Amino acid sequence: MPATPAWPPKSAPRLFVEDELGSGRTVAVEGNQANYLARVMRVGEGDTVILCDDLTGEWATRVVQVDKRRVELEVGQHLRPREPVPDFWLCPALLKKDRFDLVLEKATELGVARIAPVVTRRCVADKLNTERADTIVTEAAEQCARTALPEIAPVAKLDALLRDWPQDRHLFFADEDGGEPAADAFCYGEGPAALLVGPEGGFDDAERAAIRAHPASVAISLGPRILRGETAAIAGTAVWMAEAGDWLDEE
Numbered sequence: 001m002p003a004t005p006a007w008p009p010k011s012a013p014r015l016f017v018e019d020e021l022g023s024g025r026t027v028a029v030e031g032n033q034a035n036y037l038a039r040v041m042r043v044g045e046g047d048t049v050i051l052c053d054d055l056t057g058e059w060a061t062r063v064v065q066v067d068k069r070r071v072e073l074e075v076g077q078h079l080r081p082r083e084p085v086p087d088f089w090l091c092p093a094l095l096k097k098d099r100f101d102l103v104l105e106k107a108t109e110l111g112v113a114r115i116a117p118v119v120t121r122r123c124v125a126d127k128l129n130t131e132r133a134d135t136i137v138t139e140a141a142e143q144c145a146r147t148a149l150p151e152i153a154p155v156a157k158l159d160a161l162l163r164d165w166p167q168d169r170h171l172f173f174a175d176e177d178g179g180e181p182a183a184d185a186f187c188y189g190e191g192p193a194a195l196l197v198g199p200e201g202g203f204d205d206a207e208r209a210a211i212r213a214h215p216a217s218v219a220i221s222l223g224p225r226i227l228r229g230e231t232a233a234i235a236g237t238a239v240w241m242a243e244a245g246d247w248l249d250e251e
């Protein structure tokens, strides 16, 4: 007896759209998304496309009309609600473009709720192309079947970040000069949390002193080796997810 093919098909393309989705609604995608569906994935009428709206969750849709500039989809079955996201922010200092792209992509895969880029005195970059950053996190979320997108906060200078820091949120500060072992600190730090990570050249002494003096900050160590900024951001996030995030949740 031939096995019943999985539905929706695993090969079905996945996209995030701005429109709020709901059964019976018609959604049109244009531009790069239409080109991706029509020319890369070669969808045809009747094919299934998975859409997410970062609000109601994930829906199966059926292609009703295709041309290379516009694809019309009819929304059908609700597949999954928007995933619950652990209340964790990643505050990475801006790095060289390709390295910061990696941080954006991996932070999205790992499940961060908010990415808050920081400019410090030793940063080699002081601006972030937000359109490009949005594309990177959206594509990363589509790739790993997330149903929620991390928020990307406007770039902030370190002193402004510290000044406006929410009182109820732990500010874990990745300090290569030493601190509490990350796993321990994360384990005991219940509630909303964030991880601040420095640039290639690290924080200067005045910045380090200002961060350490902040009432919400806890200096943490990510081990005896000096990690690159992007590695520290990704490794630190993974340890938080394992110790205090949703990696503890039973499937």
Ligand code: SAM
Binding pocket: 173, 174, 175, 176, 177, 178, 196, 197, 198, 199, 200, 201, 202, 203, 220, 221, 222, 223, 224, 225, 226, 227, 228, 229, 232
């Ligand atoms: N200051 C060093 C330098 O002068 O080369 C290295 C900075 S390191 C490349 C970039 C950032 O990663 C640091 O500011 C820190 O936030 C984080 N980091 C790297 N290794 C770490 C460790 N072992 N423990 C905690 N944080 C670390």
